[in-house]
Amino acid sequence: MLRKPLLLLTLLPALAVGAAPSADPRFDALDARIAALEANAQVLRDQAAAAQAEAAAARAELQQMRAEQSQSKVAAVAAPAPAMSASNANGNAFNPAISMILTGQYAHHSLDPENYQRSGFPLVGEGGPGEQGLKLGESEISLSANIDDKFYGQMTLAFGSEDGETEVGIEEAYIDTLALPGGLSLRAGRFFSNIGYLNSHHAHTDAFVDRPLAYQDFVGNQSGADGAQLPWVAPPDLYVELGGELLRGDNYPSGGADNDGVGVQTAFAHLGGDVGIENSWLAGISVLRSDAVAAEDGFSGEQTLYLADATWKWAPRGNTKDGGVTLRGEYFFDDRDGVYVDAAVPELVQAWRGQRRGAYLEGVYRINRSWDTGYRYDRLWADQDGPQASDHDPVRNSLMLTWRNSEFSLLRLQYSRDEPNADDSDNAIYLQYQATLGAHGAHKF
Amino acid sequence: MKALIWAALLLGSAWSIPAPALNVFACEPEWGALTRELAGDAVTLDVATSALQDVHQIEAKPSLIAKMRRADLVVCSGAELEAGWLPQLIRQSGNSKVASGPGSFMATDQVVTLDKPSELDRAAGDVHPQGNPHVQLDPYRVLAIAKALAARLAQLDPGNAAVYTQRLADFSTRWQAAIPNWEARAAPLKGRKVVVHHASWVYLLTWLGVEQIGTLEPKPGVPPTSGHLAGLIEITKAQSALAILSAAYQDPKAGEWLAERTGVPALVLPFTVGGDDQAKDLFGLYDATLDRLLGALK
Structure with missing residues (x-):
């Protein structure tokens, strides 16, 4: 009962235009029609407004496109480089480039690494079969930047664990000159020596899980030292790099910084070039001289290590990341003239004069951007007499398969059969992962 | 004496050979x-x-x-x-x-x-x-x-x-x-749609008013996968794409695979100078690129 007067009240303005108020149901119907028409008009108005807004937006877009086009047309003589704008606004703009390497592996050895002996070649440095089972590899952090107009600096820290203790090591920390004339540059600090091929390359760029036997035994996996290096790139079309290093020589093969801390000298020559667009090559000879005092293998005296290396890469159309073959070999000749002191029996001093040799040959077939596979043959030739005399020459064969998800991550499977001495053989399976985070690295050939 | 002067002149001219380029x-x-x-x-x-x-x-x-x-x-x-x-x-x-x-x-x-x-x-x-x-x-x-x-x-x-x-x-x-x-020739391409191998064509497509509706690479720099390509079949057909574009250096297999299943032609464009016989210089590069694209219209 209450509803009707209310309804009438609300209808009043509409009805006022028409007939006098009445309870006739026709009025209600008429009223509903008017309301519907009004609603209809509102919808049309809304639609018109929406269409107008759309038209305005389209006009704005058109104008913007025109502006952009004329901008790109006018950009003709445009002021150089809007390229670096926003990122320069904060205090981090001059931070060094940071990159990080993460790696880990599972290894299974049929011969207990504790009982592993390489005849004629005592294990030194980081050389050796490694550990059984799951293990975090060396995690690296590398920082690099131009220091100013004359110098570039880089530091690489390696984190590893040894018997449950975390160890931090300065793998590299050096400065390079940027402004020497005539293709000369000077490097000072701690760095990997430029002898051979693999030595100056970081392990994460290797094709195999571990370094060749010759690297393990003659330079303790990788020769890094404090010192100075002076390379020179010659002007001709053929790539010719000549250089030398003066090193402190704390580590194997010297052991103990003799000669006032400049006990090691090296010299190297690298040549390289292309044959057509599908083939590239790099070859070198190097020599390392050291005056060792109680080195890790018990040697004191004069040591000269000669290296020869050769690399050949073939890739269809020169696209090395999408296919092709890489062949590489290195040869080591180690000449000693000194004495051997056994750590267990220090009273017994023996003469150590003689030569040992080592070599490896590897071939890697890049199937496509994601997959590559390779084979490596390792060989060492022991001394015939002297304190390290052995009739057995260690031999190892390795096969690997690598899958890359991108240039920043990979998984690697490797099988190695190692015959380190006359009685033992070690069948090893490795599964390794490797990842690069941060700044996009640029690698050596 | 005369000979000496000549020699000096010769030497002088040898010195004055323009500085190496x-x-x-x-x-x-x-x-x-x-x-x-x-x-x-x-x-x-x-x-x-x-x-x-x-x-x-x-x-x-x-x-x-x-x-x-x-x-x-x-x-x-x-x-x-x-x-x-x-x-x-x-x-x-x-x-x-x-x-x-x-x-x-x-x-x-x-x-x-x-x-x-x-x-x-x-x-x-x-x-x-x-x-x-x-x-x-x-x-x-x-x-x-x-x-x-x-x-x-x-x-x-x-x-x-x-x-x-x-x-x-x-x-x-x-x-x-x-x-x-070029713009007059390319006018019929305006508003057409293409699938590209890698997002390396954005400047060309923006200039020509051509729309990119998909990439063969699932992500920039990641090689095409069969799963991702299969996902492109529908969109390529539904939007009646003009062509599938690859550069001369890219592996044409992925584009051809999609072309076979959609009937949309796979085009190899020179991308840079030397990418095909016609692209001998910058002018030839543009001519060749437009020729290939217009060829797909027929």
Whole structure:
């Protein structure tokens, strides 16, 4: 009962235009029609407004496109480089480039690494079969930047664990000159020596899980030292790099910084070039001289290590990341003239004069951007007499398969059969992962 | 006495032989071609890569170090396209002249780049923080780059400044005459849709008003996978794409696979100078590109 007067009240303005108020149901119907028409008009108005807004937006877009086009047309003589704008606004703009390497592996050895002996070649440095089972590899952090107009600096820290203790090591920390004339540059600090091929390359760029036997035994996996290096790139079309290093020589093969801390000298020559667009090559000879005092293998005296290396890469159309073959070999000749002191029996001093040799040959077939596979043959030739005399020459064969998800991550499977001495053989399976985070690295050939 | 004077004159003229020409190291064929347009034989030119190589993935090989060693000017795309090899080449060659400053000319620094990512995450693939570096297929940008490059050549080699100015004027005239012709020819392409192999065509497509509806690579720099390609069949058909575009250096298999299943033609475009027989210089590159695209209309 209450509803009707209310309804009438609300209808009043509409009805006022028409007939006098009445309870006739026709009025209600008429009223509903008017309301519907009004609603209809509102919808049309809304639609018109929406269409107008759309038209305005389209006009704005058109104008913007025109502006952009004329901008790109006018950009003709445009002021150089809007390229670096926003990122320069904060205090981090001059931070060094940071990159990080993460790696880990599972290894299974049929011969207990504790009982592993390489005849004629005592294990030194980081050389050796490694550990059984799951293990975090060396995690690296590398920082690099131009220091100013004359110098570039880089530091690489390696984190590893040894018997449950975390160890931090300065793998590299050096400065390079940027402004020497005539293709000369000077490097000072701690760095990997430029002898051979693999030595100056970081392990994460290797094709195999571990370094060749010759690297393990003659330079303790990788020769890094404090010192100075002076390379020179010659002007001709053929790539010719000549250089030398003066090193402190704390580590194997010297052991103990003799000669006032400049006990090691090296010299190297690298040549390289292309044959057509599908083939590239790099070859070198190097020599390392050291005056060792109680080195890790018990040697004191004069040591000269000669290296020869050769690399050949073939890739269809020169696209090395999408296919092709890489062949590489290195040869080591180690000449000693000194004495051997056994750590267990220090009273017994023996003469150590003689030569040992080592070599490896590897071939890697890049199937496509994601997959590559390779084979490596390792060989060492022991001394015939002297304190390290052995009739057995260690031999190892390795096969690997690598899958890359991108240039920043990979998984690697490797099988190695190692015959380190006359009685033992070690069948090893490795599964390794490797990842690069941060700044996009640029690698050596 | 006379002989002596002659000898002295000869010696003098030998000394006055013009200083050795500027050595220019171009990272990509398009910048080599542009340098040739602007400098002719006034410079010695080394081009580091060919149209059949993926310039994202070059190695710092010895032959390139030797060429970098003698360079006075490096002309490259920039925007991190060459991040994996150019810095290594410069450092190993010991040539500081081209590390920065006037000896380093980056094409993307001369123009506004497109496709600047709003978020930097390698989970999105190989993204370029400074925008898409493949600027060579927008004629207006190429003209802007040409002007800046001519100015740089003149700055480094003032003795030949007149040559660079004159050659730039000549190039600009021919180029500006060519642009309307290309635009008129390309008019029927406007509004059409394409699927591309890698997002390397954004400047060409923006210029021509062609829409990109998909990429064969699931993410930039990640090779096409069968799962991702299968997902493209529907969209390629539904939007009646004009073509599937790959560059001469890319593996055509993925594009052909999709073409077979959709009936949309797979086109191999030269992408840069030398990418096919017609693309002998920059003009030929544009002619060839438009010929291929217009061919798909028929």
